[in-house]
Amino acid sequence: MRQNPSFAMTDVAELRRVIDENPWVTLVSHTDDGLVASHYAVLLDDTRDDLTIVGHVGKPDDLIHGLGERELLVVVQGPHGYISPGWYGDVAAVPTWNFVSVHLSGVPELLSTEENLAVLDRLVARFEGSMPQPRLLWERPNDADFVHRLEKGTVGFRLTPTRVVAKRKLSQNKPDDVVETIVTELDAGAAGYTDPRLAAEMRRAHDARKGRA
Template sequence: MRHNPRHASDDPALVRRLVAEHPWATIVSQHDGDLVASHYPVLLDPDHPLALLTHVGRPDETLHGFGQGAAVLVVVQGHHGYVSPSWYVPGASGAPTWNFTAAHLHGVPQVLDAEENLRVLTSLVAHFEQHVDDPLWLDQTWGAQAAQGTVGLRIPIDRFTLKVKMSQDKDETSVQNVVDALRRPGPYEHPALASDMERARRERVGLPTEKD
C-alpha cells in the first residue's frame, strides 16, 4: 500500500482488532513462478502475540507450496466505501475518494499436524457458530474425517502494514458530514463505515471507545 503517515499505524492491537472483526482473509504466495491467492477465514492464535490460525482445502497447500519455508502475504480488510467531496464543507478541497481499513500481514506459514488441525477446525466452527440460534458443535469423529481434506496453518506475523483511512485529513465538520451521509438511506449508505469513522475520530483525540 502507498505509505501515508496520516493513515498509517504500527499498533499490533489495531491489527488484532481488525482480524477479530473481519476474519475473512486473502492469502497470497508466489510459488513455481506464479502468484497464487486463496480466501479463507482466520482466527487469532491466543497463545501468540500476533499469529493467524486457519486451514485450507486440499490441494491449495500444494498450489501455494506451504511448508517450504516461503513467506506469504495475508490481506485483511475492514469496512470500506465511497466518499464524495460534495459532502465536505463549502470551499473545502478534496477529490472523490474511498475510506477503508486494510492490513498487509507477512509471515511464514507453519503446517499443523493432524491433532492441531482438528483443534483449529473445531475452534473455527465454534467461533462462527456461537451466535447461531441452534449452534453446531463439531462432532470430533466427523470432524477428524472432515479435517483430512484440509491442511491447518499457523502464520506468525513478523511484519505488517496497516492503513486506517477515515478522512483524518479533513476538518471536523466535513468528517461529520461524511458520517451523516454514510448513515443516510441511499446508494452510498454504509452505517458500519460511519461507525468506524467515529471510532477512529475518538481514538485520534484520545477519547474512550465504546469497548473501553
C-alpha cells in the same frame, strides 16, 4: 500497500480487533507459476497476545501456495466504502474511498493433525455460536469418522507475521465538521452508500486522534 504516516495503524490491540472482526481474508503467494490467491477464514491464535493467526486451506491449495515453504501475504480487509465529494461542502474535491486494511506477511508453520482439529473446532464454534441452534463440529449428526475425514482434506497453519503493514484511511486529514458530515451520510445517508461499520471506524479513528479513545 503504499503507506502514509498519517494513516498508519501500529497499535497491536487495534490491529487484533480489526483481524478479529474481519476474519475472511485473502491469502497471496508468489510461486514459480506466478501469483496465486485464495480466500479463507482465520482466527487470532488464542494462545498468543500478538498478531499470530491460525487457519486452514483445503487441499490442494497447500501445494498451490507452497504453504510452509515460502512467504505468505494475508490481506485482512476491514470496513471500506465510497466517499462522495459532495460531502465535503462547497470546495473543490474528488471522490475517494475510505478503508481499513491490514497486511500480514511471513512463512507459515504447518499444524499437526491435533492442532488443525482444534482450529477447525474453534472456527465452527466462532461462526456457528450465534445461531439459534448451533451445529458444532463434534455434535451429531457429525461423528468422529466424519470429522477426521474432513480434517484430512485440509492443511492447518499458524502465521506469526514478520512484516505488518496496516492502514486506516478514514478522512483523518479533513476538518472535524467534514468528518461529521461524512459519518452522518454513512450512518443514514445516500442510497447505496450507507455503511454504519465504516462510520463507526471513522468515529474510532477520529476519537483516537483527539485523545478521547
